[in-house]
Amino acid sequence: MAPKNRLLKKGNKSAFIAAIVNTIIAIIKGIAYFFTGNVAMFAETMHSLGDAANQFFVFIGSALSKKTPTERFPNGFGRLVNLVLLGAVLIVGIMSYETIKEGYQHILHPTQSTGILMNLSVLALAVVLEAFVLYKAMKEVIHETHLDAKGLAIVPKSFTALKRAKPATKLVFMEDLVATFGGIIAIIGILLSHYADLYFAEGMASILIGLMMFYVVGRVFLDNAKGALGEADDDFEAEIAKYIYTNSEIRDIKTLYAMKEGEDYHIEMKLEIEPSLTVAQAIDIKERIEGKINEMKGVTDVIIEFEEDDGIQAWK
Template sequence: MKEIFDLLKQGSMASFTASIVNFFIGLLKGAAFILTGNVAMFAEMMHSFGDSVNQFFVFVGSGLSKKAPTRRFPFGFGRLVNLVCIFAIVVVAILSYETVREGIHHIIEPLPRETDHIMIWINIGVLAVAFILESFVLYKAGKELLQQAGEPYDGMKPLTTSFLHMNRAKPATKLVFLEDSVATVGAVIAIIGILVGQYLNVPVAEGVVSVIIGLMMFYIVYKVFMENAAGVLGESDPHMEERISSIVLNHKEIRDLRRLLVLKEGDALHVEVIAELDQGLTVEQANDIRDEIEGIILEQNHVTDVNLEFEVDDGFRAWPQQMAKKQP
């Protein structure tokens, strides 16, 4: 049990924070539903509770994926986080379908106009609080994302530049960031939908908003599923391969690279390198070079192990051509 708690401490804090915040938002929406009887608010309540459970599973999975390799699983448990994210995104897919279906239903049969303005503003107030809380989670997730990408995360960067570096974030962080991006924007759109529907007398407004939010969620389903499916199969990291190739080739004794592979294993990166050296170097000198280069590579974000081997320089420049062949 102690081992499990130690592993959970290494889990995604963005997922854990999002789970707690969404549970609290679900309670607020539940209270609003009890007070107003608004069916749409009931759906929002279920949506928030679903997100909370979903993100808690991602938190647990991201922690357990740090478990050390065993005799039965010699390559470790890194890809467990990809499996958990796929399970989580299936839940999001179900919620997306229900959101779109409910929206289409309200477009075909619009809800009657609410005459009690207090009830209207209770719903708007709850959505406004949800927006503030979701923005807080989004900021935290964006900050964690930029830290993982090795980029500056001060000021408003977690809400702006983080979108440019999503592909370099851990799977759990990316999932939370995308989910809360939709949740934050969705809260604003929902408020607009209520105002337009009730005060501009556009009965289908809330239904249209529901469909828009559902379609945004489907985009997340597609993006996260495809990326984590690739992670389960075993995916290379071209960005880190380019970076590590520069590190190796910048060493004055390295003449060329015959092979370089950076494999994603959940949150971890495994590096394999075959480099070429001059024939005149001794074994002791080669070992010193190996230790020096491996030390630099292990300092890079998410790199957990390095296997660096040497061959004698064959006089042909291979690495630029090898890199070109890897490009899709």
């Protein structure tokens, strides 16, 4: 049991916090929908249920991806988090369909819901909680990408750095961003329905929330399909190349690949060196470069090959 507990502690913290918060929110929204029958509240209940389930699977997947390589799986389990996320988006996809379908039915047959104070209070509370989780995810993005930002500066910088965040953190960020705005849309729909007698507005809000959920499904699916196949990180390759050229013995980089496997990086490179270097000197250079790259965030494996400089510049 102890090894399993240690493994779970390595799971993505943002996903764990988001799963707990969204479970609480889903229960509260579900109770409000039961008493009021509000279709916008139904959409938000489905949204929070989908997010909670999704983020729970993400937490488990991110923890399992940290398992030590075995004889059967010598390359480790880094890509497991991508596979889990590909499965998890199916849950959100089903929830999205149900949300849109319910909203469409309400537009065709609009009815007046009751309990506006309960609905608005629950949604306002949900927006605050979702915004809190979103801000935590933003801070996690800043931490994972090694940026320096505090206070409100975290918000804009987290958007620009999102591409380089871990898959699990990226999913939590996107889901809670949509959830926060979804709650605001639901509030607007309820207000229009109650005060302007536009009963179809709740159905429109439900459809908009469902479409935003589908957007998350599409983005997460594409990102993790790339991760499962093994996507090269151009920005990280450029960062490594910049360090490589600080070593005066290196004349050229013939090939350099930074393959992202889940939350980890597998680095392969072929470097050209001076022909006059001895084997012992080449080994020292190799160990120095390997040691430095292994210190970089997320790197788990480095493979370096040397060739004599051919005088033709390959790396641009």
